[in-house]
Each structure stands twice: as C-alpha cells, then as structure tokens.
Amino acid sequence: MSGSPDVVIIGGGVIGCLTAYYLTLRGARVTVVEMTGVAARASGKATGRLTPYFLGCEPDLLALSPATLALHAQLKHDLPEATGVDYGYDERPYLRIARDEQGAETLRVWQSDRRSEGVEARWIEPAEARSLSPWLTEDFVAALECNFEPTLDSFLFTTSAWAVAKMNGARLVTAQATGLKTDGRSRRARGVRISDGSTIPAETVVVANGAWSGGAGEWLGVDVPVRPQKGQLLILSDEATGKSPVGIIDIEGKYSIKPKRLGGTFFGSTTENAGFDITPTEKARNEMVAAMAGLSDRLSASNVITHTACLRPMTPDGKPIVGAVTGWEGVYLATGHWSKGIHFAPVTGKWLADMIADGESEYDLSALSPARFAGSAGAMLPRP
Ligand SMILES: Cc1cc2nc3c(=O)[nH]c(=O)nc-3n(C[C@H](O)[C@H](O)[C@H](O)COP(=O)(O)OP(=O)(O)OC[C@H]3O[C@@H](n4cnc5c(N)ncnc54)[C@H](O)[C@@H]3O)c2cc1C
Structure with a gap:
C-alpha cells in the first residue's frame, strides 16, 4: 500500500x-x-x-x-481459516407466508419484483410448506420458498x-x-x-x-x-422445539423466525423510537410472543431463553x-x-x-x- x-x-x-x-x-x-x-x-x-x-x-x-x-x-x-472459529454461516431457506388472499397477492407481487432482479423465489402450496416446516400455524394460504438469504452469528x-x-x-x-x-x-x-x-x-x-x-x-x-432506532428480539431454546429446517417470515417482513445453525432460534424484531435506551421491556416481549404465535404453533413464551435490545443507526x-x-x-x-x-x-x-x-x-x-x-x-x- x-x-x-x-x-x-x-x-x-x-x-x-x-x-x-x-x-x-x-x-x-x-x-x-x-x-x-x-x-x-x-x-x-x-x-x-x-x-x-x-x-x-x-x-x-x-x-x-x-x-x-x-x-x-x-x-x-x-x-x-485464519481464526479456526466457525461463525455459523448458514444457507437454509426461508418461507415467506400469507394468511389470506390479500397476503397471497402481496407475495405474488414480491415474487415478481424479485424475478425482475434475477432472484427466484418458489411458489409453494401449504401442504408442501408444512412438510418443509412443522412449525407453521394452520391458517396460512400460500408460501414462497426463498433460498437467497444466508444467515450467520x-x-x-x-x-x-x-x-x-x-x-x-x-x-x-x-x-x-x-x-x-x-x-x-x-x-x-x-x-x-x-x-x-x-x-x-x-x-x-x-x-x-x-x-x-x-x-x-x-x-x-x-x-x-x-438517529437510534431500538430493536428488541427473543432467542428461543432448541430443547423443547427441536430445530426447524427452514426459517419463517411474516408477510410484512417485520417478524421472522430464524433457526441458527450454532444453536437457538431468533425471533424478532421490534422497531421503536426510544432514544438511546437499550432496556428490554415487558411490553415488547408480549408483543413479540403474540406475533410469534401467529406464525408458529410450536413456539411459545416458555421457549424464550434470552431477550435483548439494541440500537439500529437510522438515516x-x-x-x-x-x-x-x-x-x-x-x-x-x-x-x-x-x-x-x-x-x-x-x-x-x-x-x-x-x-x-x-x-x-x-x-x-x-x-x-x-x-x-x-x-x-x-x-x-x-x-x-
Ligand atoms: C434487533 C436487531 C436485529 C438486526 N438484525 C439484522 C440482520 O439480521 N441483518 C443485518 O444486516 N442487520 C441487522 N441489524 C442491524 C445491524 O445490527 C446494524 O446495522 C449494525 O450492527 C450496525 O453496525 P455499526 O458498526 O454501525 O454499529 P454498532 O454495532 O452499534 O457499533 C458502533 C460502536 O461504536 C461505539 N461507539 C459509539 N460512540 C463511540 C465513541 N464516541 N468512541 C468510541 N466508540 C464509540 C459503540 O460502543 C459501538 O460498539 C439488526 C439490528 C437490530 C437492532
């Protein structure tokens, strides 16, 4: 240099x-x-x-x-290779799910937008989605399998x-x-x-x-x-639930269930305007537990092992x-x-x-x- x-x-x-x-x-x-x-x-x-x-x-x-x-x-x-540390890079897919016809239409538009970028999301029927993830609630009508969003620790x-x-x-x-x-x-x-x-x-x-x-x-x-935007999330134990082979995302994309290869499943997150406060709150925890129940029958408050909060730098x-x-x-x-x-x-x-x-x-x-x-x-x- x-x-x-x-x-x-x-x-x-x-x-x-x-x-x-x-x-x-x-x-x-x-x-x-x-x-x-x-x-x-x-x-x-x-x-x-x-x-x-x-x-x-x-x-x-x-x-x-x-x-x-x-x-x-x-x-x-x-x-x-340099550190000897596995940081959990993982390519398991996500299912984006819709619970009604309006949601299914949103998914179709989302799929078509991705196609125009050269990214292919596969349309799958509920039965196949359920075979990919036993965690899903009964009430969804359509799903997209998305295989282009890796994750890591x-x-x-x-x-x-x-x-x-x-x-x-x-x-x-x-x-x-x-x-x-x-x-x-x-x-x-x-x-x-x-x-x-x-x-x-x-x-x-x-x-x-x-x-x-x-x-x-x-x-x-x-x-x-x-400015800071507060985000809170929950980490769920694998013990009671096992581990889903796929992640799940709600139709608005705000909440996701992300099983991690190195252990635990992340669920979140909130978007809050709370200045520089990073205290996890009961209110956010309840909101997230309710949202989680809307996506999965298998996860509940009893699976939560960690609750964190931190600040996104927002422009x-x-x-x-x-x-x-x-x-x-x-x-x-x-x-x-x-x-x-x-x-x-x-x-x-x-x-x-x-x-x-x-x-x-x-x-x-x-x-x-x-x-x-x-x-x-x-x-x-x-x-x-
Ligand atoms: C709940 C949640 C989930 C998220 N999930 C994802 C995700 O899935 N994928 C993704 O891509 N992003 C995600 N993000 C966003 C991501 O975490 C942030 O965009 C990213 O961490 C910002 O990195 P940074 O280095 O800018 O800031 P930070 O990680 O906040 O680091 C800034 C550092 O600067 C230090 N610092 C501040 N002021 C000073 C000073 N004056 N002197 C010395 N040190 C100082 C702080 O101590 C801090 O360590 C998520 C964020 C939240 C809140």
Whole structure:
C-alpha cells in the first residue's frame, strides 16, 4: 500500500471491524477506538440475516446486495481459516407466508419484483410448506420458498473479522472518542482525541460509531443525520422445539423466525423510537410472543431463553452514509446501516479500504455519499 497511511476507526462494531479487516489486508496500520467492547452493541446482537429485504427494499441497496453477498461468500472461507472459529454461516431457506388472499397477492407481487432482479423465489402450496416446516400455524394460504438469504452469528462474525485484523497488526484502544485533531484552523484530520485527554495521530479517520455517530457531527461541524432506532428480539431454546429446517417470515417482513445453525432460534424484531435506551421491556416481549404465535404453533413464551435490545443507526432515507465528508480532508463517515449493517458491512469495509489505499474502488457507493444530504434542511451542511 503506497505510503502506508495510519487510519483510526471510531467504533468497533461490524462496520469498524470489517473496515479494519480490509485495511489491514492492504498493509495499513489501523487503530480502532471503541468505548465499550468489540461487537458489544447492535453488531453483537443482530439476527444476522444477509438480506436487503428487511424493513424496505431500497433500490440502491438492492443494486449493491450481490457484491456484498459475494464478499460474504469469500469471508465464510477466509475468516474461519485464519481464526479456526466457525461463525455459523448458514444457507437454509426461508418461507415467506400469507394468511389470506390479500397476503397471497402481496407475495405474488414480491415474487415478481424479485424475478425482475434475477432472484427466484418458489411458489409453494401449504401442504408442501408444512412438510418443509412443522412449525407453521394452520391458517396460512400460500408460501414462497426463498433460498437467497444466508444467515450467520453476528457476534462471532464481527469478532472474527476483528481477530484477523488484529493478527494483521490492528490495535484496539478502549476509550471514548471525543473529537478530531486538526491542522490548526484547517479541516485536515491529524488524529482522534479520546476521553483520557490524549490524541491518537492518524492521516485518515473513519467515523463508524453506529447509532452514536450523530454526535460526531459536533466535531466535524456538520449535521450527521443518524438517529437510534431500538430493536428488541427473543432467542428461543432448541430443547423443547427441536430445530426447524427452514426459517419463517411474516408477510410484512417485520417478524421472522430464524433457526441458527450454532444453536437457538431468533425471533424478532421490534422497531421503536426510544432514544438511546437499550432496556428490554415487558411490553415488547408480549408483543413479540403474540406475533410469534401467529406464525408458529410450536413456539411459545416458555421457549424464550434470552431477550435483548439494541440500537439500529437510522438515516432519513433508510440508506447508509458512506463516503468522504464534504469540506474535510482525511475524514470518512461509515454509518447509518440501519437494519442491514451485517449484510452490507463487507462491501462498506472493502470500499473504504480501496478508497483510502488507492483513491478508487471497483464498487460504486456514490448513492450512499454524505453529499446527498447537502442542501437539505439542516443535514450534512458544513457549519460556518
Ligand atoms: C434487533 C436487531 C436485529 C438486526 N438484525 C439484522 C440482520 O439480521 N441483518 C443485518 O444486516 N442487520 C441487522 N441489524 C442491524 C445491524 O445490527 C446494524 O446495522 C449494525 O450492527 C450496525 O453496525 P455499526 O458498526 O454501525 O454499529 P454498532 O454495532 O452499534 O457499533 C458502533 C460502536 O461504536 C461505539 N461507539 C459509539 N460512540 C463511540 C465513541 N464516541 N468512541 C468510541 N466508540 C464509540 C459503540 O460502543 C459501538 O460498539 C439488526 C439490528 C437490530 C437492532
């Protein structure tokens, strides 16, 4: 890598760790500043579905999905080979189910939309769906078998990428980043200030601190339009239920039952506006148990072994913000991945490594550029 720039990444979630991984493969000297622990927040708790079809199908993200899936397909070999850790990558299919004719029509439209993207979902009758999953309730009328959304264990995936970055020389500093060091009055990053008052020098800074990245706007003098969206989910024991050979998704795509290869079944999730609160609540648990009963006869509150809550980093248009910060030299944002950060972390990290090392990339992330908010009221405009 020409010049071997030093890079400081703020945030040890999936975005920061995959960026560290790809940068160290290019020979960069990388430091990650993380205020809690690697994968301690959303990236360690997410369901781990690798899909662009969750809480909306944004066209720019659909276009990037094959690239990030191809990188995941490579990582599933490379990371376990380096670490010896199986992070539970799994290609078992999902059934998307409809409980009435209106729902069946929605499924037909969904199937046709996927076909136009070159993705084939198979229409199956209830009897066959039931033979694929004994967990389904009686009242569904149609199902689509979807065989293009792998899953993994988010915590193990993130920590595996970090472990390899560390083997390649990356360093972790456990501290809160509190600001940027600049060249006097210029907007050229020279490092990151941390909570003990010291500065970590760097030629390049990547702000990848998830739901908290709105606060980085203060240091940069720009508004970073990212806010936290709380998501809660339940993890169910395999003991009473066994394990379904397929996952199940409701027609709106909000709730899914995801049996994991390494154990447990994930059910979730909620979407809540609760600021930075990450307390699991009884109300959400009851809502999820009720929704679960609508999808499966086999699962009930007694199967719940864990209840978690964490924060999705959400943007006004539902797309991540990835790119150089307008008006600054040496500062990138990599945030706002909302409900799809595990899926899009590889293409985000690889793009950043390419851009920082070479100034160009085979991937086109221009649709995610921070510049798209320039001109909109109060968002991403450099302050005087
Ligand atoms: C219930 C739920 C289910 C989900 N399921 C899926 C899924 O199936 N598939 C999928 O692709 N995505 C899923 N997601 C979304 C995914 O979890 C997020 O998009 C992703 O984890 C965001 O990663 P991140 O690295 O940006 O943020 P985080 O994982 O939140 O990491 C940011 C890190 O920055 C640190 N930090 C913050 N401020 C500072 C500071 N000033 N200094 C130092 N460190 C700081 C934090 O401690 C944190 O560790 C789900 C999310 C939720 C809530």
